[in-house]
Amino acid sequence: MDLTDWSLGNADVLQTIANLQWIYGNPAMSEKVSMFRLGYEVYQRVSGAREIEVLKAQTINAIATYVRDNPKASKEEIQKEIAKQIFAFAQKVDRI
Template identity: 35%
Template structure:
């Protein structure tokens, strides 16, 4: 069901303000419409769920956290691929540097 709502790990369905406002206007229209058909009710529910998910994503910072995490892991992998014979000390130094960047990014939230 989450697939149908556009809710998931890579959800970017309503990331732009215009898309979010459009969905909010649609929900208001659907709620004010006097039609009480089952399809209208389902469409209202889906629209409300998408809006709720987007607001949660924005308030929680979940997307940013996942982005920072992915950047950190990509940095570690990239360093290790470019420096396969690096000493454990230089590996530790680089990973500590990347952790520092990650921490600064998290503090910026």
Template identity: 50%
Template structure:
């Protein structure tokens, strides 16, 4: 996910202000209104859906598996399967908590 579109609370309020201005000022370019509305919509979706949390959790799981493989280069297929299964189960448990 591209974090460059992420808005903090202060930035979100600023974008809402910009949208309000663009909607009420006849001289404001329509593109400003459209882009601002898209940024606000994207941010609301991310906040309400919890998608950022899911993405972060998925990345943590991948990194944990990669670390195991790096730390245990001679691990057997059974050991790898066991570790991957453990990490996926942990991912699923954490996902339910979100």
């Protein structure tokens, strides 16, 4: 059995601790952790932060792919491609 299937992220660990506190008679901690997680999730959705991170990763990947696929590209060609990818990234972010 692979134990990594049971791993918890930081938020999950905090939520589990808070749930145990609630079970043992301390509902305040559970309430605070739940409110924090809900606030964080609302912020992520409203701000578009997750989408921006995805776009950023896609932009970096596109630049890396260009460099890998064009090993003989000149410095100017690489700079032009980087500028093109950054401009496309900025346009996508503006649409969020």
